[in-house]
Amino acid sequence: MPATQSELAAFMSREFPQTKCTIVATGDFGATVRHEVGTGELRPGDTVSGPVLMTVADVALYVAILAEIGIRPLAVTTSLSINFMRKPPSAAAIVGVCKLMKLGRSLAVGEVNLYSEGLRDPVAHAVGTYAIPPG
Amino acid sequence: MPATQSELAAFMSREFPQTKCTIVATGDFGATVRHEVGTGELRPGDTVSGPVLMTVADVALYVAILAEIGIRPLAVTTSLSINFMRKPPSAAAIVGVCKLMKLGRSLAVGEVNLYSEGLRDPVAHAVGTYAIPPG
Amino acid sequence: MPATQSELAAFMSREFPQTKCTIVATGDFGATVRHEVGTGELRPGDTVSGPVLMTVADVALYVAILAEIGIRPLAVTTSLSINFMRKPPSAAAIVGVCKLMKLGRSLAVGEVNLYSEGLRDPVAHAVGTYAIPPG
Amino acid sequence: MPATQSELAAFMSREFPQTKCTIVATGDFGATVRHEVGTGELRPGDTVSGPVLMTVADVALYVAILAEIGIRPLAVTTSLSINFMRKPPSAAAIVGVCKLMKLGRSLAVGEVNLYSEGLRDPVAHAVGTYAIPPG
Numbered sequence: 001m002p003a004t005q006s007e008l009a010a011f012m013s014r015e016f017p018q019t020k021c022t023i024v025a026t027g028d029f030g031a032t033v034r035h036e037v038g039t040g041e042l043r044p045g046d047t048v049s050g051p052v053l054m055t056v057a058d059v060a061l062y063v064a065i066l067a068e069i070g071i072r073p074l075a076v077t078t079s080l081s082i083n084f085m086r087k088p089p090s091a092a093a094i095v096g097v098c099k100l101m102k103l104g105r106s107l108a109v110g111e112v113n114l115y116s117e118g119l120r121d122p123v124a125h126a127v128g129t130y131a132i133p134p135g
Numbered sequence: 136m137p138a139t140q141s142e143l144a145a146f147m148s149r150e151f152p153q154t155k156c157t158i159v160a161t162g163d164f165g166a167t168v169r170h171e172v173g174t175g176e177l178r179p180g181d182t183v184s185g186p187v188l189m190t191v192a193d194v195a196l197y198v199a200i201l202a203e204i205g206i207r208p209l210a211v212t213t214s215l216s217i218n219f220m221r222k223p224p225s226a227a228a229i230v231g232v233c234k235l236m237k238l239g240r241s242l243a244v245g246e247v248n249l250y251s252e253g254l255r256d257p258v259a260h261a262v263g264t265y266a267i268p269p270g
Numbered sequence: 271m272p273a274t275q276s277e278l279a280a281f282m283s284r285e286f287p288q289t290k291c292t293i294v295a296t297g298d299f300g301a302t303v304r305h306e307v308g309t310g311e312l313r314p315g316d317t318v319s320g321p322v323l324m325t326v327a328d329v330a331l332y333v334a335i336l337a338e339i340g341i342r343p344l345a346v347t348t349s350l351s352i353n354f355m356r357k358p359p360s361a362a363a364i365v366g367v368c369k370l371m372k373l374g375r376s377l378a379v380g381e382v383n384l385y386s387e388g389l390r391d392p393v394a395h396a397v398g399t400y401a402i403p404p405g
Numbered sequence: 406m407p408a409t410q411s412e413l414a415a416f417m418s419r420e421f422p423q424t425k426c427t428i429v430a431t432g433d434f435g436a437t438v439r440h441e442v443g444t445g446e447l448r449p450g451d452t453v454s455g456p457v458l459m460t461v462a463d464v465a466l467y468v469a470i471l472a473e474i475g476i477r478p479l480a481v482t483t484s485l486s487i488n489f490m491r492k493p494p495s496a497a498a499i500v501g502v503c504k505l506m507k508l509g510r511s512l513a514v515g516e517v518n519l520y521s522e523g524l525r526d527p528v529a530h531a532v533g534t535y536a537i538p539p540g
Contacts, residue, residue, distance in 0.1 A: 285448070285449050286448065286454075288444075288445040309423075310423040313420070313421065313478075314420050314478030314479060315478065315479050315481065317481075319421075320463050320481075320482040320485065321456060321459055321460040321463050324456055324459040324460075324463075324485065325456040325459075328455050328456050328459075343448075343449030343450065344449060344450050346450065346452075346455075346489065346492075347455040347489055348488070348489050349486070349487065349488045349489065350455065350459065350486070350487050351484070351485070351486040351487075352484065352485050352486075353483070353484045354481065354482055354483050354484065357481075
């Protein structure tokens, strides 16, 4: 029932052809995704825009959940809460590392640490909840 | 010191040329922005993706703040929390209506109701905080 | 099926005998509750402690939901998010004004403005979600 | 400049005489606190009330911050966001384990896992931000 990383990658490129997120790893109730940063992702102050970080958090959660329960496209975010902690430099990709804290029958909760690739301290931290449709 | 709607529109198109948000109204400690929905904004289930709604919330807050304090590009989101309440239909634009709840010297807090254009009940509700750089 | 204010007051004093919240008003998808502030509610800085404000928010939401759906004690908070905006003076009671934004079959979402009695601007703002057990 | 556990315990019992939280450990950008559960902490469903969990989260954050920066009573919560994940049994104390994610000059961000004593999976997870007054 779980989905492999390559099944998830195929699903994402089919259903979200416009996404710039790639899947780096899945498994163990978690997932790591990566988002290249180009001119379109920047904002004044030579830094990455907030919505890019929120997008990475949302995708990391979605991938972590589908990796466990299998590909059920209709799982939907019900809430997301993010704190921005450090200014991400404009030259580094954003990496989101999700860890699921609860995976119930109808609700999942996970946290995502967001990093500027190559830096140690997370630039942001998000917590999200997902509603899981009946299997 | 406040910025007019046309000054804000010029600022947004210069600094965020990739944004699909347009400014509908500003003033009275609030702002309304609108985001067209095309194929790139959809997700499985014939609905609008969560990150699009988060983006609209973030832009609505940013515009509402800059409308009051003037154009200070370095104001940055410090947190954003969103609840998704109803499924936005794929055919309608997303409209974000922001109301500032606090506008202090260094911190602003606002809420944003997010609507599918033409529908009465909001599809999502967000609360965000912004750090304001010294003027 | 809705519950009246006196039914709710009786329920609260039976099930939460230790609560200091009283119900001021209910109806129209909302509720107002009030919490006296005494020495036990203060913290350094001559102000009201954060947990008191969170408690008022939680009770206001619970009362607003039960007022609509009737007394189902097993409705439980699934998330709560609060922003503290102004310092509540130690001498004023806290008043929580809840407005439900969504009341679905299994999930409710509401916001609560928290006031120091007699002051105009809210001291805090909360958003909470409740899981509603099958009726 | 950091405060020891016994200094923090003395401070808490002096400034928050009504608190039922005791400090279990501090250090390494974290803190563990414990809250006994008695009749006054319960709610219908034979479980612990949400505000008790929020209180433990708030105290754990406060203690973790003061342990690092020294006793500055005027540090105040600016936001707190909590997800309730599992039903805490009524017979177990609540233990909050805080880990600071950012400790800046004027702002701290931390997360708190909340446990029913003796159980492995957290019953709730909170993220809070604190404003730190000038030292």
